[in-house]
Amino acid sequence: MAVEPESVDFAMAYRMALVMDPTWLAARERSRADVEERALGRAGLLPNLSYRYSRARNWSEVRQDTAAGEITSDLDYSSYSSAFTLTQPLFDAAAYAQYREGQARAQAAGLTLERARQALAVRVLEAYTAVLYAEDQLALAETQRRSLEEDTLRAAAFVAGGEGTRTDQLEIEARLRVVEAEEIQAHDALLDARNALRVLTGAVLLDAPLARLNQSASLALDAERPLDQWQQLALKRNPELAAGRRLLEASRQQVKAARAGHLPSMRVYARRQLNDSSAENQVGQRYDTDSLGVEVNLPIYAGGRVSAASDQAQAELEEAIHRLDGTTRELLNDLERQYRTLLSSQRRSDAYAQAVSAASQRLEATRRSILGGERTNLDALDAERQRFESMRDFQRARYDQLLAWLSLRWQAGVLEQGDIDKVSALFASAG
Structure with missing residues (x-):
């Protein structure tokens, strides 16, 4: 029986995914299969040694015309044949092209695997922060529910003492029911998020707490370079584009x-x-x-098969060109989106941090005003809800900043283990 860890941080979740994620494991095996294309293509240029053996029992009726007439004789004999044959291509344009194609496909396999490895880190971080965000949503809903339950009791006491209105009491109770529904929805969302993370990391990750973002630590994840440099870096280093170019070469071959x-x-x-x-x-x-000899094969007519195969291969080459062009455009578009998200998420995070502070101050001021008779409990509820929403949005902005930073490096093709460690260091151990 697997022992559940006390807590799981991002680096641990990523290591689990490297062992358990079906998509990554399938990509790894696909790469192993495609790497063999190199050996398959090379085989057509190397010597080929074969052995043929046959043994048979034969019965023959032999008729022979002679001056005396037809003579018939029956033969009953065994025959035997054994041969070793060694061949070596001297000139074979098709075999050489297939060799070059195999090389290109094997190179693309390695690049595709690297792309899948980098993508796994992004997918794990996305699922990991989705769980944290769902936990934030649930915690805020629970806190708001408890606050509303207390306000409901106070409102009932005020009404009973003649100091409050029935309208305020009903409004608070109505909001409590809405928050209870939101809490149920947040709980379901948390289960969905945990299940999505479990798909990546396996059944080991059951109810273990996740390490949360260290609130006192600055993310300090900036863009490092302008957008045009990121785009040039992606065109040069992105494994998906590099693999596409190798597959394009394979189509040419x-x-x-x-x-x-x-x-x-x-x-x-x-x-x-x-x-x-x-x-x-x-x-x-x-x-x-x-x-010992030389064998020459000269094609003359094959029913149009060669021409049809050539036209088909040419069309597939054009398809590969357009596919690579589309992939490049989509990648550059997503890279720009991640770049803008990274820049804006830092500003959003700062703005929401100020909003949380302002909302907290407003809540305190509203509560003091209630004591002075200038505000009602409904005003306090509005102020508290604004504070809750600001706290939630602040956390979302921080998660978006992490995802954008990692995704930007992924799309540029420069995501390394050190980057994963840098992100993981921003999470504090749960417990």
Whole structure:
């Protein structure tokens, strides 16, 4: 039975995902399979050694015309054949193109795996902060419910003592019911968020508390460079684009391999063959034959297959060009969005921090005004709700800043383990 950890931080969740996430594991196995394309392509240029063996029992009726008439004889004999053949291509344009294609696909496999590894860190952080945000939502709803329950009791006491109005009491009770519904919704959202994180990290992560953002620590995650430099970096370093360029090269080699169907091929071969009674007129005769030669294959007509395959490969090449262009545009668009989010989230975080402070001061002032008879409990509820919402939005802005910073480096193709450690250091251990 797995032992549940006391608490889980972001780095631990990421390490769990590297072991348990099905999407990452599938990408890793896909990469292992695609890397073999290099060996498959190279095989067409290397020597090929084969062995052929056959043994048979034969019954033949032989008719022969002679001056005396037709003579019929029955033959009952065993035949045997054994041969080793070694071949080496000398010129094979299709095999060479397939070799180059295999190299390109194997290189793309490594780049695609790196892209998946970087993407996993972003997906884990997104799911991790979603749980934290859901916990924040639930905590705020619970706090607001408790506050409203206290206000409900006070309002009932005021009405009973003739100091309050029934209208205020009903308004507070109505808001309490709304908050109770929001609390139920927040609880369901938390379960959904935890389940989403569990999909990435496995069943080990059950109800273990998550390390939360250290409130006293400054995130200090800036853009570091202007947008145009990030875009140039992405075009140069992003593994998805690099893999797309390698797959584009593989498509070009497919075109060359298809067109090579019009070209001759040449290979040298060496054969050692043993035949015993290989034909009716050779019954009882044994031949040991060694051969060394050159074989040339010249295609003449294949029913239009070569032309059709060439056109198909060319169309697939054009498709790959457009696909890479679309991927590049989408990536640069998302990179710009993450860049703007990173810049704005810091300003939003600062603004919400000030809003929390202002809302807290307003709440205190409102409570003092209630004692002086200038404000009502409803005014206090409004002030408290504003404070709750400011606290929630402040946390959301901080989570967005973390995600934007990590995503920006991911889209630029420079996300490293040190970046993951830097983000993880911003979380304080739960407990």
